[in-house]
Amino acid sequence: MKRYFFITTLLTASFFATQAQAQAKHEDTEFYTPVPVVVTPGATNTAAPSDAIILFDGKNLDQWVSVNDKGAAKWIVKDGVVTVDKKTGNIETKKAFNNYQLHLEWLIPSNITGTGQNRGNSGLFMASIGAGDAGYELQIMDSYNNKTYTNGQAASVYKQTTPLVNANKKPGEWQTYDVIWTAPVFNQDGTLKSPAKVTVLFNGVLVQNNFELTGPTQYIGKPSYSKAHDASPIKLQSHGDPSEPISFRNIWVREL
Template identity: 35%
Template sequence: MAGRENQEGSREVFEKSNGFLTRWRVAGPFRMEGKDGTAVFDIEFDPEKAGTQVEWKRVSLEAESNAAPWKLADGVMEVRGGNIATRRQFQDYSLHLEFRLPFMPTARGQARANSGVYLHDQYEIQILDSYGLEGLDNECGGIYQIARPRINMCAPPLQWQTYDIEFSAARFDSEGKKVRNAILTCRHNGVTIHDKLEIPRPTGGALRSDEKEPGGIYLQDHGNPMQFRNIWIVEKPQDASR
């Protein structure tokens, strides 16, 4: 957010554009320090061969013959072939992840650094090189056919970016009737792009349609060499209603 008065917990961010220096005062938090929750990526792995000692597994939406394992080096994992999801299932949580878009100057639209993070195996927050674009529901930070980000906070390629997400799963009564949609808040590079947004249904590419049970965190392979690092979760207490 921008304004004349500094707010508690804010810091100033400078951006040079068209010969002018623009000053923004952006309210944090910008980065969650430490790792007080469950780390879901901190050892080398091949999701097809490493067994249950790692937190990730390969998931397939279609037949994948000879799919290459994801690459992990120097604390960074790179999309190589196939989608992966956490072995553990979660209900309500805070999720932090960092991603870096590859530089793909000849690609356009959805072919330009495309990936996504699925919450609950079902609700995708898009990852895409959308720097300088309008900020639509199919661009970075958007939720397909449901919501566009309040503001396009996508940085240029080759810079590390952050998603900080607060997620609460849908709730159902004792007869299995949905009484509340899933809800999420998402900060992209420290700025809120979705605030307590209700998600009425799974998005395209979901691993399943049933919203009742806990779900994993699912990272999408879309054929581009995306990179991820510092992914962790803090689970929240669940209330009685599901």
């Protein structure tokens, strides 16, 4: 009897669901608000869209400061590119960001020397949270034909995860990072509410797929969210290795 009742109930529910579906209209599942803001795409996939903040357009470093003293950034701007100056240290944006989409192009010089981590080493700190190399680092270096630890090669979240694939171009060719950064969120008592996440396209190839970071970058030891922070600048690293310095161009960001 119980089985008969169950089957009857199931058939009845199915009948009414079918009837409701038959009476439904396509308008029932259509909505017209909110209306998306109009954004004009760039002329190419690498050009800045209309709502982007231009961080470097090849002319000056007005959007950047020196991490060391918060004075003017002193890297070398010439012929539309900016090149790392090892003597002046890291630079970071004047503006702080939470979630964003970032486009950045970088060049390892064709006459690069050195091996391992001493081969065009730099870094994109997706959030700079202090002096020096404090923050969350996406590695930049020559990994075209250069062996090193894989969570330290180009497009790795440094010391946390390897890239899904090696999408490096040869030294002397411009390379691109397109980054979707989701900043960590902290509770009022300083504990972690939600971790940072990052998606990265390297030369158009997906290499980090919504990877969840376990904390800021640590050269020695494991990362952890030991200190709460708010919106943060974006930082570029002057690693100081003896090989030829790398260059950057066409840097823009969209706040999300």
